[in-house]
Amino acid sequence: MARVIVMDLSRHNTVMVGHDRYFVLHEGERSLLVRDHCPHRGGPLSLARRTPDGRRLSCPWHGTKVGVSAVKRSCLPMVRSGDEAVVVLPDTGDPVSVIHKEILANLPPDPTHDEGAESR
């Protein structure tokens, strides 16, 4: 059976489920709860900046580019109504907490980003 948690998006933007962290990624008008985990070595994508075209996140650990659409596909089921978001989690038994963290991934694309940095 699933578990339900309620977040106040005006106060919280991050959910911890056991050792896994999820953050609220803004995509246009929508808010998505995505895994804060770079598929390369697990870097914190919440601290990634968008590439100038806005389509990828540049992981702060190793500069790996992760497509925003791929990150979006990993999002947890969530229904947002105003500032309230109801999130449905699998019932793994892990402790859950809701916090506020700095999210750089929601800032506008980084104009200083060097497209070739990770390949050097």
Added chain:
Amino acid sequence: MTVQPQAAPAAPRAGGTLGKRILAFAGHPLFRGDPQVVHGRNPYRRMLAPGSLAEADFDRPPGPGEWAAHRSLAAHRLLGTFYEAETVLLPEQGLDGLYEDFDLFYGPDLKELREGSVSDLERFAFGCLDEAVDVSGAATPEVLEAYFQHVVEEAAAGPSPALTAIAGARDRKSAADLYLVQLALDGLTEASAMSRNLAGAYGPEQSALFKIFIDEFGYGVYDAKHTTIFAKMLRSRAMATHVHAYWNFYLTGPLATNNYYYYLSRDHAKFFRYAGAVTYAEAVFAPAFVEMIKVFRDIFGDAVDLHYCDEHAHIDEHHGRITRDQVLLALAGRHGPRVVPELLRGIAEARLVGGWFEDDTAAQIRWSDDLPRHRELAGSARTGSEPPRRVVLTAESPFGTRCHDGDVVLEVERGEADLVTTPTGPPERLARGEAVLIPGGRLYGIRPATPETACALHAVPPA
């Protein structure tokens, strides 16, 4: 009548094409109102306050936080009228004397205006839901079930703001009547929106929905029909029972709630959203009516006929189960994950719009129950530097109600006026020089108590 300058600069403020079409509709003689506070036994006439409508900017839809704005009230009054013109309304006493109004209401001129405006007006009135709600993530039937269970438990646990406001009011009877009027909006034409989703062929879910519809219609027995027993409840309170007698007292939130189900039902692309919404509604009705019975019994004892509430407290337990298992979850199972986000959205939107109903009704009860304090607040309110808008009323002026986007101080400059804020409570008499603060979003009407009454409306800038 409505509070407005007699020569309002209507067209320039009403916005572009939609505004002009709407003004043409609302300016029709059927919708100009008459001096009576309660509408007569004529379902085709209803006050659309064309003067105050002219102030509304129909180029700028209300945002999610503006559901109580004046233009939202104006839009929902119109939308409700549009939708009902797609249903059959006949006066109980017969059409004698009303043939002409029947022809006008359903006739080609208004029909053309309606059909040319309804989609734009829906986008105007309900566009804010697109911003207010979103559904994300892999929505499976399991997620749907978990979310649904969560919101239903939450609704069952929480007190109703409107019923809490009634219980805490000084004049509990008037407050309870005001609540009944909000229910009357749907109660006297119950299940009309739902009827639009019964046609077609969509399997056992269609039959499940039809069972509910049959219950609403009393299995074809007029005395058992839900609208009939709703009228009994009104009659026990010595209130009028004809459709939209209390049109002037429908609040924005209840109008939006009622219209929401028509909005979904009119467009079958929104069918799955409708299924989510109706399932939520049926699931939360039963506990709500149990609470209503307690509050009303406490106020009126045995003097009120609560058969309607008893019926719903009972039957909606079954309807809640049927819609959940045989409509909502069955549709998700049969049609797959692609439809689940729409089912979830319908639940979330119904919950949100239902919250508008509750909050609006509670706020109106609190304001109309505490007018002496609003007289005091008028004395200390800082009005802006803008010159006030002036209104002159006579005994022949049509009566209408409205609200304002922000706080306003109403001052009687000449003659005397009755401030009307509830359908059955005593009006508040305002003598020359007296003033009252009308909070933003609160509904009111003014009735002249002298042959000629002049009022000034001073806007109060936000603090």
